[in-house]
Amino acid sequence: MLHLDGRVMFFTPRQQQLVELNESAAALVEQAQSGITLHDMAMAFVPHAQTRHDAQHMAASWLADACESGLFNAAIAPAPAHCAGFSVDLGGHDFEVVADDAALIDELRPPYGELIAPRGSGQRIHVIPFGDRIALLAEGGEAQFVAPGRLATRLRHTMLTNILSRESRIALHTACLVRGDRAVLLCGSPGTGKSTLTLALIAQGWGFAGDDIAFADPSGMVQGLPLPLTLKRGSWPHAAAWADVEQLPVHEREDGAVLKYLPVRPVDARPRRVGAVIRLQRQDGAQAAVDGWDRVAALQTLFGEAYSESGQSSAGMVRGMCDLVAGAQCLTLSYGEAADAAHLLAEDHALAF
Incomplete structure (x- = not known):
């Protein structure tokens, strides 16, 4: 902490900002840096709460805010046993999501319905209620709030x-689909209708390999990352022609954008x-219409x-x-309606493989 003209400031390395703290916040930050427990921190909120439970809730919420602001990191010890969870296989990358609150798991599982793997496999991600945050x-x-x-x-x-x-x-x-035994990459700025x-194209019989990430190896081959298909608000009316979009829950991103996740069964990951x-x-x-695109x-x-x-690409990657x-057709697809574009690409003469 920094002191200047009787005022206290704190430098947050994550945000690269100087934050001014009032007297109470400065005392809490100082105690937290010394290794205070959440229970002890809650004592500072007792005068402002009706019950000790409320005080602990307020302390947890304050700590979450402080961590998000970059004031410090909280060390959270997850429970050794969990009542609920699920595992997913994302193209060879396995995760196990666990929580003591079954309702949280019920909320998180549906988008991954086509990717569920046997429990107990993969890197574990703990979901822990923490004040008014998760x-x-x-x-x-590090814990994320x-x-x-x-x-x-x-x-x-x-x-x-x-x-x-x-x-x-x-x-x-890029989005990554599969036609026959070949991958097809769809590129485009936001709003061009990739999803x-x-x-x-899936309705035309193409395989789904990845929503917006595909990994390229030095041999020139690609493998899609089969995360659930992300549908932004503007795509909902159009996507409704092929999926029951209305029944999907709405989620919010950190930037305030709202979207829905559609589970799609992927092709084999290779x-x-x-x-x-x-x-x-x-x-x-x-x-x-389809035209050539300069390689x-x-x-x-x-x-x-x-x-x-x-942050760098090797000569082998390039x-x-x-x-x-060099081994692919490079094309520009101009279109107004996704159905027309899909029919065009499905025609035998549109793609030379």
């Missing part, structure tokens, strides 16, 4: 972050050669939106992406 605690990581309405989106983010931290392959920001077109890389250009009223531009687009844990594009 704490997510992945083994080996989230409002109840944002729990499902934070769980997905936690899984994805964990997967990316362990992957040596480069992550491409809706994915549903339309690397595949890429048959086509398709850039989507959607405009209301446009007729579905260099396609490679630059894929590379520009790619991610690797190290060579693999070049081989990926």
Whole structure:
């Protein structure tokens, strides 16, 4: 903590901000840094609460706020046994989500209905009620605190972050489908209809391999990451033609965006050669049409939106992406309605494989 002109400030490394603290907050932060327990911290809230339970709830909520602000990290010890949970297999990345509150598990399980694996496998993620927040605690990581309405989106983010931290392959920001024995990558900026077109192509018999992440290896092959299909608010009316979107629960992201998760059965998880890389250009009223896309531009687009844990791409990764594009059709798909675009791509002459 820093002291200046009789006032107390705290530097938060995570947000890179200076936060001014009042006298009570400064005392709590100082005690917390010394290793105070939640029970002892609750004593500071007793004068402001009707019961000790309320005081502990207030202390937990304050601690969650402080951790989210980057003031410090809370060490939360999960319970040794849990009454509820489920395991999922995300293309070879396994997670077990556990909680003492069965209602939390009932809320989180449905999007992963097509990905359920035998219990007890994978990295464990604990879901722990904490004041007016929910704490997510992945083994080996820090506790994350989230409002109840944002729990499902934070769980997905936690899984994805964990997967990316362990992957040596480069992550491409594309939807990944399978036609025959080849992968098809759909690229496009937000609003171009990747998720809706994915549903339309699944209805045409294509396989689902990944929502918006595919991993490319140095040999030029890709494997989709089969997270539940994310449907943003604008896509709900269009997606309703292929799925019962209305009955899906609404979830909120940290940025305030609302969305729904649709469970989709994926194809078998394995690397595949890429048959086509398709850039989507959607405009209301446009007729579905396919044109060529410059391979260099396609490679630059894929590379520009790619991610690797190290923050750098090796020569082998870049060579693999070049081989990926060289062996694939690179196309631009212009369309207005997803159904028309899916019918066009399903025609024998549209794709050369």
